[in-house]
Amino acid sequence: MNSYQNPTRPNSISESEGLPGWTYFSPGLFDLELEVLFYSHWQFVCHVNEIKYPGEFVSYDIGAERGFVIRDSANRIHAFHNLCRHRGSRVVSGKRGQCNKVMVCPFHGWTYNLDGTLRGIARRDTFSESDFSNLGLKRIEFEIWNGLIFIRFKPGKQASISEIMNRHTREIQPYGLDRMIASPKGRITDRIEANWKAVRDVDNEGYHVPQAHPALNDLYGKDYHDETMKGETSRSVGRFTPGPRKHWSVRNYLNILPENNDLPESHRNIWLYIGIFPNLVLGFYPDCVIFYQEIPQTPTLTLQRGGVFHHKDESREMKLARYLSGRIDRETSKEDSMLSVWVSEATKSSAYDKVIFSYLEKGVLSYHDLLREKLPVTKLDVEPATPQLQDLNDRMLSAVT
Ligand code: FES
Ligand SMILES: [Fe+2]
CATH class of the missing domain: 2.102.10.10 (Rieske [2Fe-2S] iron-sulphur domain)
Structure with a gap:
């Protein structure tokens, strides 16, 4: 199968298309996204x-x-x-x-x-x-939910966070997230000169891992897969690939990482990611739980906030493994930031046309499907005029002249 199929999507856009370029830099859409997505979602x-x-x-x-x-x-x-x-x-x-x-x-x-x-x-x-x-x-x-505090500025149609996360609750329970503490050193905020959706798009697929992320590829490149979104969450798993490692942090991470006996065997050698619409990802690793979250600032500027949670009584080996997984993540996020900027810039170019997606990028498209459902205006090929404000201003101007 080499193209993405979702026969249930009720819109006119071909099933293999992403969002049109204008949606990545439109100030009018940006304001609408804040209202419809960010203020009224957890x-x-x-x-x-x-x-x-x-x-x-x-x-x-x-x-x-x-x-x-x-x-x-x-x-x-x-x-x-x-x-x-x-x-x-x-x-x-x-x-x-x-x-x-x-x-x-x-x-x-x-x-x-x-x-x-x-x-x-x-x-x-x-x-x-x-x-x-x-x-x-x-x-x-x-x-x-599991020790994490979510707020919602405006009431929305979204279910409670525990309902949204219901299908993952059993799987993440052994990690003991609710008993964890935050690592002050793990807190980061990166400034990315890109539309927030471009940042999300880069993150929503693993097709780029072998080319763009040498460390991640060394860790789990051969056995990584994304699932399409179900409800308002996504799930991706990278299983550590056996064999010799080229990358220093990955080699040492895997050598040092102790067996985490709290986790079922199936989860002792994976990085599990759960995405929560619209802007949060939780990463469940054998050594810690991480998060990253995009906070849109302007149509072309995004802050990405991240952090790390761990058990207070972790062993020395686990702490060292956590340090090394943090190094892998920092490297990965630098690589992703650069790609997000390039992809975001491209949407303004006169050469930007339809982009195409592999089946391995279905995570991007299922995320776009959800966006189209919540913001149907993003189905339009051309940016609609947002004349109300400008019209009113023009009318007021002509009234005084
Ligand atoms: S005391 Fe808070 S604004 Fe005056
Ligand atoms: Fe990436």
């Missing part, structure tokens, strides 16, 4: 053990939305918009930190309890309002 923020103590918080910003999760003094977790009810300042600053008993707004000093209720107002007597009781921080919906 966004991963952090592991519960990253906010272990009262007052600890981790923030998460995307598009126009700013959020954070925090633990209160009764050990409960909350998710809030990071927006002071006075004049909109951030209440907590930075990517993570710890508040001391209360959150103090850095602008005029309003204070909030760790459960988000308003506690104190500087110079209260200078306000004409008498009732401040409804001015607690605005809540964001959140859900915890």
Whole structure:
């Protein structure tokens, strides 16, 4: 079989086509994607053990939305918009930190309890309002799955994260993700000058592994496969190939990696990836669990955030193996970033025409199918005009001249 087939897809685009070029740089579509995909789909923020103590918080910003999760003094977790009810300042600053008993707004000093209720107002007597009781921080919906905290800025049609992940829950249970801690050294944020979908497209297939990723190819190149998306998740597996290794990190990783007896034998020699629509991938390795996530900044700029979770009481060998798997991943992500930039740039070229896909790239196409389902406008070959704003501006201009 050398072409991708999905007889159930109800649209006019040939089954072997990807998204048209304009969808990778259109500002109008970018705004729509934020609304339709990112604000109303679950966004991963952090592991519960990253906010272990009262007052600890981790923030998460995307598009126009700013959020954070925090633990209160009764050990409960909350998710809030990071927006002071006075004049909109951030209440907590930075990517993570710890508040001391209360959150103090850095602008005029309003204070909030760790459960988000308003506690104190500087110079209260200078306000004409008498009732401040409804001015607690605005809540964001959140859900915890296997120790991972997800937030959703706007209610969407998407199911709960535990329903979405249901088909994977049994498989990942032996990894003990909910008991893991985050490695501070494993945190990375890369700036990629590419549309977020180009980054996702590169990641959604393994056809490029033998050519583009010498280390990964050495690790599992001969036995890697992607499954098409089912629901809102994808699954890919790379099984370590036996034989001599050329790559230093891979050779040492496989020599040092101890047998992980918590995992069934079938999972002791694989890297298992689970993609969660639209922008998260979890990687389950014998030595740790990793994640990476694309956070769109502009139509042609994406931040990719990543991190590593591991068991606190891991052996020295396991720690060393984790260090080496991290080296392999850093190398891979540099290679992927370059490819994402090139693919994204190409979509603007006058020479950009239809791209074609191998069966081995079916992960890209099944992801595009889901995008087309949620954003049917991406089926159009030519970018539709987004005249409303421009029209209004033009009309206002002509009214004053
Ligand atoms: S904006 Fe927060 S106290 Fe004024
Ligand atoms: Fe890659």
